[in-house]
Amino acid sequence: MTEPKSYKWFLDYLSPFEGHMHGIDTVVFSKQTQFQQVEILDTKSYGRCLVLDGKMQSSEVDEFIYHEALVHPAMFTHPEPKKVFIVGGGEGATLREILRHRSVERVLMVDIDQEVVESCKRHLPQWHQGSFDDPRAEVRYLDARKYLEETTDTYDIIIIDISEPVEEGPAYLLYTKEFYSLVMERLTSGGIISLQAGTTAATSLLNFSAVYQTLRTVFPVVSPYQAPIPSFGLPWGFALASKRFDPRALDEKEIDRRISQRLERELKYYDGETHVGQFFLPKQVRIQMEKQERIIEDNYPLFTYH
Amino acid sequence: MTEPKSYKWFLDYLSPFEGHMHGIDTVVFSKQTQFQQVEILDTKSYGRCLVLDGKMQSSEVDEFIYHEALVHPAMFTHPEPKKVFIVGGGEGATLREILRHRSVERVLMVDIDQEVVESCKRHLPQWHQGSFDDPRAEVRYLDARKYLEETTDTYDIIIIDISEPVEEGPAYLLYTKEFYSLVMERLTSGGIISLQAGTTAATSLLNFSAVYQTLRTVFPVVSPYQAPIPSFGLPWGFALASKRFDPRALDEKEIDRRISQRLERELKYYDGETHVGQFFLPKQVRIQMEKQERIIEDNYPLFTYH
Amino acid sequence: MTEPKSYKWFLDYLSPFEGHMHGIDTVVFSKQTQFQQVEILDTKSYGRCLVLDGKMQSSEVDEFIYHEALVHPAMFTHPEPKKVFIVGGGEGATLREILRHRSVERVLMVDIDQEVVESCKRHLPQWHQGSFDDPRAEVRYLDARKYLEETTDTYDIIIIDISEPVEEGPAYLLYTKEFYSLVMERLTSGGIISLQAGTTAATSLLNFSAVYQTLRTVFPVVSPYQAPIPSFGLPWGFALASKRFDPRALDEKEIDRRISQRLERELKYYDGETHVGQFFLPKQVRIQMEKQERIIEDNYPLFTYH
Amino acid sequence: MTEPKSYKWFLDYLSPFEGHMHGIDTVVFSKQTQFQQVEILDTKSYGRCLVLDGKMQSSEVDEFIYHEALVHPAMFTHPEPKKVFIVGGGEGATLREILRHRSVERVLMVDIDQEVVESCKRHLPQWHQGSFDDPRAEVRYLDARKYLEETTDTYDIIIIDISEPVEEGPAYLLYTKEFYSLVMERLTSGGIISLQAGTTAATSLLNFSAVYQTLRTVFPVVSPYQAPIPSFGLPWGFALASKRFDPRALDEKEIDRRISQRLERELKYYDGETHVGQFFLPKQVRIQMEKQERIIEDNYPLFTYH
Structure with a gap:
């Protein structure tokens, strides 16, 4: 042994x-x-x-997989993302990946927990890499849902980078149909969102498949995908939801072309081949997702492990 | 928490x-x-x-992923697999998946450890599902390498279904260039092999990438791929190596067509979409695999965790 | 390491x-x-x-310490124990130790959980060693408290051999002042009880010290003691409570004399030296016990780990 | 649960x-x-x-048990300890307990690992409580055995406060007959040593009993004893060995009298009752100790867990 x-x-x-x-x-x-x-x-x-x-x-060794997988499918599916909103995003690495895009003019990150963000700023420099100081970036410490309810601003991309919905945690009302509808309203006409959506392990597909079905009640295009993040201990799922643009319409070459046009440097995890491959889900995952009937609502929230 | x-x-x-x-x-x-x-x-x-x-x-809940991922990419890439050899395969589930193919006339499974096979026969009926009693199947309890050295029989498909190469374990001489050369010699002209090749986690790619490079010194076609097997705790890799046929030349429709022609029932994990998707590896995995220079040889074996 | x-x-x-x-x-x-x-x-x-x-x-290797420590201090302190009652005692090893005493004429064991006793009978033969078949022994599957409330029988010795008082468990109403008063009423004039009373670890003396003080509200003689039971992972405490006889009045020689008179064979853990030594508690334990003011009552029960 | x-x-x-x-x-x-x-x-x-x-x-919560149990039985058994030697003693708490004795004129602590002592000085102030600054105390960073071989100084008390003898660790040559003989030679005429001697758990008495028998080949008086130190997870043993004075000759009152004469303040764990009680060992421990024939020698050392 x-x-x-x-x-x-x-x-x-x-x-x-x-x-x-x-x-x-x-x-x-x-x-x-x-x-x-x-x-x-x-x-x-x-x-x-x-x-x-x-x-x-997220971990030093494989956070690049998580953050590239969370950010770039949405960003590259959009023809020219300028205004981006981050729900959560404490480590500053989601911000870092967004700011790589030359087209980006403004990123607003709204995280409820200032102490988390400040401890990440101090102790996780390899995550944010100075992104908080970028003049295009702004951070506010508020309830992101409340903020979006009160603002009339709209965004090309909204990235939901939050922890899992546990009963006592701050995140569960950011996984509901009502919240996704609100997010939809704050998107520009070609707007796209992406989010992490829990494990895709066969043993616990409830969260991933219910998020998928809930998004489908709101968005015309919903593309679930997965990425292998070893430190998470289980295969992990994401979802991209969009008003118009479909990420599966882009082939490897187009993604590679956009990368070379829009970024100064190549990425570590994400390229055209990764983009195309990530949308292939195993057959049993696809079947369970389509069969799922659970819709997550404010009055009927979903908690992982309950 | x-x-x-x-x-x-x-x-x-x-x-x-x-x-x-x-x-x-x-x-x-x-x-x-x-x-x-x-x-x-x-x-x-x-x-x-x-x-x-x-x-x-392997586990009751997700062994179907492991065994379908191990067996079917090779089987469906071959135009008409008749004779199949299993190196190891204790649980009998690899045998089960092979026997689903109507074309199969004979399967010889050679496992060194009779006690493992017998305890699986008795305690894991959901794995073998009676496959050991199929008239096309034969099991011998021998050192598979020694057997292949002494036989002159050839096979269309050889599936290597063994545990990881640990120093004190029985498997490490079944991961070397010499063994793969021997396997190659025991293939028919369109022959294909497949094997599990360890985790694809970024933190420990040595085994997966060295197996890949070692196979490339022997086989003209080598296709690494991965499958998410939650019970393994890490993303998992496989490799298909072939004298002639390339699994990546087959699209979703062709695989789905072959499945409906060759099997009586659909599978749970594997179909055309799974087939195509499994060969997409994340960028950093591809890069590390190509850079790997380690070739595994009898005199220079590789042990995991050392 | x-x-x-x-x-x-x-x-x-x-x-x-x-x-x-x-x-x-x-x-x-x-x-x-x-x-x-x-x-x-x-x-x-x-x-x-x-x-x-x-x-x-209890464990095969050191259950003899637990059961000898639980039973014999009370039994040997009594001049001639004939009738013994066991509250709980599932494994049958408390019964075994009591039956070693030639003076014993009848032992009634009342355990609420027949399934526990039957699984112990079957799987723990080294514990009971056939004691359940001794003609002096009787087992009933009832709530011991209810049984003692309804009977008018009295006993020379009552051994309380139950698990710790956890909120959802069956035992917590067997640790209260009301229960100890009931037990007292069911003792003959020289009657003695003993019980396990939780860890004596400095970090969690609440249970041990509250049991001690609760017993003192009922019995004139209360002697706490401890025994090292390695499998428990912490030092362990017991208490002997008595209407008249004081175990600390007996010296090593007297205990050894009584052992040789009353038993057929020597014991493994308990002898005169063990008897005398077990009542020496470390200074800080003595101080915390005396300072404890918590009395456990039916309406104010004590749960461990809460 | x-x-x-x-x-x-x-x-x-x-x-x-x-x-x-x-x-x-x-x-x-x-x-x-x-x-x-x-x-x-x-x-x-x-x-x-x-x-x-x-x-x-040692732990903040119960180190007082360990250090009082290690130091005071030897110190109070001696009529007037003036010169004390500590083998090891990294935390400085053994030093602290020795310095409580008014009679002490000089304490030399020899620990091989300066980095351990310095990290204890800095991070464990509740252990040493400034003892390293006491003018009667001196610390040297040397191999204690080598130091004792080369010095001709003698001591009234030698406390051996070292970790367990593991194969790769620094301590195993401080558990042998040769070392105990050397220690004996460095004692004054009424000299006494004490040491921790491993667990007294029934499952692993080898170390405790072999240390006891090895000490008996060297010292005329050997008194094993135990103390319950919850953080250790198992009951723990010590041994006092002496040229002349026997700790078991002192009753509770005499120990309490000496404490009030010699110390400024009472102790937390140790008093007359603790002193007398600690030498009572369970019967099976006594028997196994007397039967033990293993003598630990430089050429035949004992390693725990081997």
């Missing part, structure tokens, strides 16, 4: 009966904020990690 | 610093055979599981 | 922040009864173990 | 098949020194802890 060499472990429970174990070197930061337990850990396999309420959010 | 509800756990160490935790109900079977520690566990998330030397081999 | 060699573990949580880990070989038996989750595990360090609601009850 | 509320754990493996789990808040300090891995952790149940090579050494 493989013999464990660590005696300090972070146990990331994926459900009450399953978890992923990370040997840890040290606890860089730990604090209970008004909204959640935030921790920054140095792990042996994945380097520095952000953990919220005991769940891995 | 998610609160664990189990107090009995199987800890599957993926490396000395990382593991996947499975809450267990019971230990169905446990024995140290001449070759390895074999265990059959009932877990809470994945049902019954086969564990060899402390490593998850 | 010490490298763990097991990958199957029973985690015995002693509190939400502390636990004891046991490498397991197999799960011999597992069932949710009407009252509790019962499990019989074979562990690598302590052999076979009984686990109720996830908590170690 | 008790539900764990921590997701960061320190796993203290007591053997390859047993461990004690501590929920951790943070890693205060972590370093591989020339001799060992040193870590200072803040745990949820035991506060700050010193961990060497993955093993708990």
Whole structure:
């Protein structure tokens, strides 16, 4: 057998009966904020990690997969994204990926938890890479839903980069039909959103498939996709939803062409081949998604692990 | 946080610093055979599981993904597979998937560990589903490499379904250039092999990429691919290697057409869309694979976790 | 570091922040009864173990310490125990120790959970060693408190051998002032009771000290004591309460004399030296016990870990 | 069941098949020194802890038990200890307890690992409480055995406060007959030593009983004793060995009298009752100790967990 060499472990429970174990070197930061337990850990396999309420959010070693997968399919599907809104996005890496696009003129990031953002600014420099100082970027510490309800601004792209909907956490009202309808209203005419949508593991497809069906009640184009993020311990799903543009209409060459036109540098995870491949889901996932009838609503929210 | 509800756990160490935790109900079977520690566990998330030397081999809930992904890409890429050889294949599920193909006339499975096969026969009926009794199937308990060295028989398809190459385990000499050359010699003119090739996680691509490069020193066509098998705790890789036929030349429709022609029933994981999608690897995986220079040889074997 | 060699573990949580880990070989038996989750595990360090609601009850390797420590201080303090009552006692080992005493004429064991007793009878023969077949023994499957309320029988010794008072468990009303008063009424004039009373660890003395003070509101003689039971993971406490006889009045020689007179064979853990030594508690334990003001009542019960 | 509320754990493996789990808040300090891995952790149940090579050494909550149990039985058994030598003693708490004695004129502490001592000085102020600055104290960073071989100084008391003898660790040559003979030669005529001697758990008495028998080949008086230190996860043993004075000759009153004469303040764990009680060992421990024939020698050392 493989013999464990660590005696300090972070146990990331994926459900009450399953978890992923990370040997840890040290606890860089730990604090209970008004909204959640935030921790920054140095792990042996994945380097520095952000953990919220005991769940891995992103790791030094593979955050590039998560953030590139979250941001670029939407950005490159849009012909010329100028105004971008981020719901959540604490680490600043979603901001970083958006700002790579030359077309972007303004990014507004609204995260409810200032303490999380500030601890990320300080302890996760490899994530934000100075993005918070970009003159195109602005950060506000508010309830993103309330902000979107009150503003009349519209955006070309809205990226929803939040943790999973747990009962006591700040995120569950950002996964409902009502919220997606609001987001739709704040999009410009060719607007696109993307979001992480939970695991695509066969054992727990409820969240992913219900988010998919809920988005379909609001958006004409909904494209679920997945990316392998090893530190998450399970295969992971995302969804792109759009008023008009369909990401599956773009082939490898077109994506590669757009990358070379719009960015200064190549990416690490995302290119034309990755773009096209990510929309292929295993047959049983497709079937379960189509069969799903659960619609998530404010009065009927969905909590993971319940 | 998610609160664990189990107090009995199987800890599957993926490396000395990382593991996947499975809450267990019971230990169905446990024995140290001449070759390895074999265990059959009932877990809470994945049902019954086969564990060899402390490593998850396949689970009731998602073994269909592993076995369909291992078997069908090779089988459907071949125009008419009649004779098939399995290296290893203890659970009998690889045999099961092969026997679904009407064209198959004979399958020889050679597994070194009779006690593993017999415990699978007894305790994993959902895996083999009676395949061992199929008149086209034969099982021998021998060193598969030695058998292939001594036989002059040839096969259309050879499936290598073995555990990972650990120092004390029975498998590491089945991952070398010399073994792949031998396998190549035992193929018919359009012959194809496939094998599981370890995780595709960014943190530990050595095995997957070295197997890829080693296969390329022997076979003209080598197609690495991946499948998400949640119970493994990490994204997982496979490789198809072929004398002539290229799996990437087949589109979704052609695969779906062959499935409907050759099988009595549809599959659960694999279809045309799955076939095409599985060969798309993330950019950083492709780059690391191409850069890999390590060739695995009998005198320079590769052990995982060392 | 010490490298763990097991990958199957029973985690015995002693509190939400502390636990004891046991490498397991197999799960011999597992069932949710009407009252509790019962499990019989074979562990690598302590052999076979009984686990109720996830908590170690007794192990093959050191159950003799627990059961001798629970039974004999009371039995040998009494001049001639004839009639004995056991509250709980599922494994049958408390019964076994009582029956060693030649003076004993009748033992009535009342355990609420027939399924626990029957699984112990079947799977823990080294515990009961046939005691259930002794003509002096009788077992009834009832609520012991209700039974004692309704009977008018009296006993020389009452042994309370139950699991810890957890909120959802069957035991918490057997730890109250009202229950101890009832027990007192069912004792003969020189009657003695003994019970396990939770850990004596400095970090969690509430249960032990509150049981002590609660007993003192009912009994004239209360003697707390402790025994080291390695499989419990923490130092463990007991209490003897008595209408008249004081165990601390008996010196080593007198206990050794009584052992040789009353038993056929010597014991493994308990003798005169053990008897005298067990009543010496560390200074800080004594101080905390005396300072404790919590009295456990039916309307104000105490739950461990709450 | 008790539900764990921590997701960061320190796993203290007591053997390859047993461990004690501590929920951790943070890693205060972590370093591989020339001799060992040193870590200072803040745990949820035991506060700050010193961990060497993955093993708990002492915790904020119960270090007073360990250090009072290690130091005072020897100190109070001696009629007037003036010169004291500490082998090891990194945390400075052994020094602290010795310096409480008014009779002490000089304490020399020789610890091989300056980095451990300095990290304790900085991060464990509650342990040393400024003892390193006491004018009677001196610390040298040397191999204590080599130092004792080369010096001709003699001491009234020698306290051996070292970690367990593991194969790769610095301590195993401080557990042999040769070392104890050397220590004996460096004692004044009424000299006494004491040391921690490993667990007294029934499952792993080898170390404790072999240390006892090895000491008996050297010293005329050897008194093994135990103390319950909850954070260690198992009952723990010590030994006092003496040229002349016998600790068991002192009754509770005499110890209490000496405490009030010699110290300015009372202790927390140790008093007359604790002193007398600690020498009572359970019967099976006594028997196994007397039967033990293993003598630990330089050429035949003993390693725990092998």
